[in-house]
Amino acid sequence: MEHxxxxxxxxxxxxxxxxxxxxxxxxxxxPGLMIIHKYYGLFSGYELQVAVYTSLISIxxxxxxxxxxxxxxxxxxxSIIKKYSIYVILGSFFGIYILEHVSSELLELVYSVILxxxxxxxxxxxxxxxxxINYLNKAGNLYFFANxxxxxLMGIGGGTLSVPYLSFLIADxxxxxxxxxxxxxxxxVSSLLYMFVLNPSIYxxxxxxxxxxxLIPSGILGSYxxxxxxxxxxxxxVKNIFSTLLLVVAVYLLFD
Numbered sequence: 001m002e003h004x005x006x007x008x009x010x011x012x013x014x015x016x017x018x019x020x021x022x023x024x025x026x027x028x029x030x031p032g033l034m035i036i037h038k039y040y041g042l043f044s045g046y047e048l049q050v051a052v053y054t055s056l057i058s059i060x061x062x063x064x065x066x067x068x069x070x071x072x073x074x075x076x077x078x079s080i081i082k083k084y085s086i087y088v089i090l091g092s093f094f095g096i097y098i099l100e101h102v103s104s105e106l107l108e109l110v111y112s113v114i115l116x117x118x119x120x121x122x123x124x125x126x127x128x129x130x131x132x133i134n135y136l137n138k139a140g141n142l143y144f145f146a147n148x149x150x151x152x153l154m155g156i157g158g159g160t161l162s163v164p165y166l167s168f169l170i171a172d173x174x175x176x177x178x179x180x181x182x183x184x185x186x187x188x189v190s191s192l193l194y195m196f197v198l199n200p201s202i203y204x205x206x207x208x209x210x211x212x213x214x215l216i217p218s219g220i221l222g223s224y225x226x227x228x229x230x231x232x233x234x235x236x237x238v239k240n241i242f243s244t245l246l247l248v249v250a251v252y253l254l255f256d
Contacts, residue, residue, distance in 0.1 A: 015222020026156035029055035052155030062219035063185035075178035091148025112254035157184025
């Protein structure tokens with residue numbers, strides 16, 4: 001029973017990251033679920049895949065809540081969404097394909113390394129992206145294809161990569177976060193469809209259904225909380241807290 005309370009905490013914190021930081025929630029969902037799966041011996045051999053697939057479904061609900069609220073607040077840049085949606089959709093298919101066709105051991109290693117990189121990007125405020133934004137701007141389509149691939153593979157909403165790039169295009173951090181939230185929702189929905197196309201049995205064999213029913217409502221509540229906190233707190237300070245936590249978790253998973 002004790003891990004159920006941990007599911008609630010994971011869902012709530014993930015929802016806050018979706019609403020406040022535009023990260024979709026998955027950057028909290030996946031490592032949290034993965035640790036629980038390993039600790040309690042759940043889904044042996046598929047701990048990461050189950051965590052990713054469960055996270056992507058949860059993101060749809062948490063991401064929908066935050067995206068709707070951001071849309072009502074007129075913070076989402078629709079023109080940006082229209083311009084790059086097709087590329088993140090195509091990238092999502094590539095990420096799900098890799099997830100289904102690469103060994104669990106290699107995936108866990110790749111996941112841990114990428115999570116460390118994402119955590120360092122957050123801590124550094126993605127300076128490596130910002131300092132090379134002129135070059136990346138010339139390859140915007142490829143950038144968002146890679147974003148979709150990495151985000152679906154990691155089971156995250158893509159905000160870690162989207163926000164620094166969008167902040168260059170939009171020049172408003174809150175609108176960048178809101179737009180990143182919408183892109184994360186697109187990644188999650190397209191990934192959900194690809195999961196069914198590549199392997200329909202995913203929904204019965206590789207989903208943590210108990211955690212899913214807990215993550216969805218707690219994630220929605222967290223999303224409302226995150227959108228509210230975005231109005232009253234400095235998102236950069238909160239981001240530093242989350243990124244430091246991610247770095248610790250990533251190192252733990254790497255050497256576990």
